[in-house]
Amino acid sequence: MSEKKHIETDILCVGAGVASLSTALSLLRTLKKQNVEKLPRVTIIEKGRNVGSHVLSGAVIDPSGFDGILTPEEIQKIPIEAKVKKEAFHMLSESASLPIPWMPRMMHAEGFPVGSLTKLVIYLADLCEKEGAEVYTGFAAAELLEDSKGRVIGVKTGPKGVGRDSKKKSNYLEGEEVYAKTVVLGEGASGFLTKRLLAQKDMFGMRRQSYALGIKEIVEVSPNPERVGEIMHTFGYPSDSQTYGGGFVYQTAPNQVMVGYVYALDYTSPTANPHKLFRRFKAHPIIEPYLRGGKIVAYGAKVIPEGGFFAVPEVYNDGVLIVGDGAGLVDSLRIKGVHIAMMSGRAAGETLANCWIKNDFSKGALQQYDVKLKETPGWQQLKRVKNVRASFSKGIMTGVMSAGFAWATYGAFPFWQVDIKRDFQGMKTLQETASDDWQMPITPLSPDRLTDVFMSGTKHEENQPCHLKILDTKRCIEECIPKYGAPCLLFCPARVYALEDDHIHVDFSNCLHCKTCQIKDPLQNIEWTLPQGGDGPRYTRM
């Protein structure tokens, strides 16, 4: 055992998602290709219990991200269930659907792999370990460590064994400090450290990030081999005309369907309930036949950064890089980010390889990541649809038209920056809102939130401080409930928040780590903090 108090590594990646793992893989492979003898120690820590426990995506993956990171043989072997063979886009109304006959080429996904992102990251983590990187799960990065000049020099992991009363339990374990030459933040959307870093060093983009909440179920159905590879995307119903929302159904295996609904978090109705909208979506006559007779076997939810080009923050600073969803690298028209996450990982990996060779990890040397990222095709896609998401906030039709113009003019139009509010702003009051009286009986294929939460496998040590902090409980009662009727009761896809007599009860052990609450709470009175490492959902096939 080493005598030093802290752990030393060369490159520390926070989060074992697609972006981090691509960074590690690309870094080690670039150096090996150049016959560099002494390789850096690359350490990846992940707060989920296992690799992939906390990743969630549709997932139809644009395979262009694999280029330059995986070999052709490895691309052949990716553990993805199917390839898209037939795709459809539908505009939905309550009882009908209108197929969109023509879609620009960039929207097409034929031949793309479709399946579980969890399985893909397990595969990537395995490749990383074979290259010599080390992946450790169950450790949350709770604090960025800086030197006296403000350079990030490492992270401190979260403590374990803290009781509900914030006192140390008998098995208390203090957080450990890990020092690195560069910290790569690949925490995903609305990441704990990323959020703090952006605020502290004022690294925000031209616009603050906008998010959508994605809710997904995996349904086991009776075998239907001829449908494998069929995917459908929808927009319109059950979303209102002012909110960017859409659904998907993917048949990924003869007996497996993935169904999901994405709802932009800039919606304005305080009574909106994304999980209920998801249920409405599943009940639509065009969707229901895919699921009929099936059984839900997995559930999950996660926010997607869809602010696009203008919301991308500065992606590097002294001692730190931000990759993937944490940097908002999602094509907001296609809602696709896996490939851009991989491209950002590759750009980061190649940058760090140069830094390693020159033994120069200064801010100036890290800037190369910014340059490389902006040369990737993924970045070009972001740029091309830069205003689409904002235009959708002006209504679906404005959005559709804007998307068309943007595509046709390679992003030159609209040439102005369409203005957009923060997600938590603009919520109407209860008085201004028509009540939503849509009712549907709970059925096995349309369960309530708690039944769904069970399917996520989420688990938290009960005897620990609540990781969802309501900053001022008085404001819930005095401001939020009278004005908005406590939207947290409805927007949380895990039903973490419940109204009890005179306070909001927080069932933190149901939490899916989706971060909706801290994004959408109109009073910004909820703070998502880290629970004990290893807690949270346990996705195995999301």
Place this chain on the structure above:
Amino acid sequence: MHIIVCIKQVPDTANVKINPETNTLMRDGVESIINPFDEYALEEALRLKDKHGAKVSVITMGPPQASVILREALARGADEGILLTDRAFAGADTLATSYTIALAVKKINPHPDLVFFGKQAIDGDTGQVGPGVAECLGIALLGNIKTLEVENGRFRAESAHENGSDILEGDLPCVMTVLKEASSPRFARLRGWMDAKHAPLQKWSAQDVEADPEKLGLKGSATKVVRIFSPPIRGCELKCVWSTDKEVALKSVMGTLVKKGILE
């Protein structure tokens, strides 16, 4: 002091499902973990190590992938890990398993001070291997340990049984099975995991422990699993009684139970 801890890799039964047609465990996607009761056994060993200084060896028997739990034990602070793995071990019942593990214990140290087991494994739930190993080794057995102190080669332990518990004192060596009341298992440090990641593990086959092939695996088993099935769910009726008055609620519940003939 040399302490040997025997641990088992089990499916996380909290998430395990049984295929209703074949009555077999559906292991797909089910995580394998250290048998939770064995974590208390390991913790007891590590606690004694912290207090008195000791060498802690950990054994598991299973397929090669069971080495993961040995690494987890090393990450928490054990000193060495031994994986007993051989096709000849497959299908062993508790008798053949006890025989095999006892041979490995003897090979590690013919005169260990303490051998720890969890009280039972959550998959088979037999609780027989600890006592079986004690018998094979000819060492005294103390089951269901709630508290334990060791001093100068003697132990003082609280052992639970149906009617309460006994406090027993005696000389080491001893084989003990540990209850969860004994402690809260510690977490592995990140540094512990780093050290454990590439730590050498010993892999022993039937030959390495000089086992009699007749006493191993299915051949050496005295019992056979004829059938596994999940018992049918007993039908029951759920009725909630809502009342703010305790007395009213109680009366209503009692009335229902009497009406159904459950209570007189």
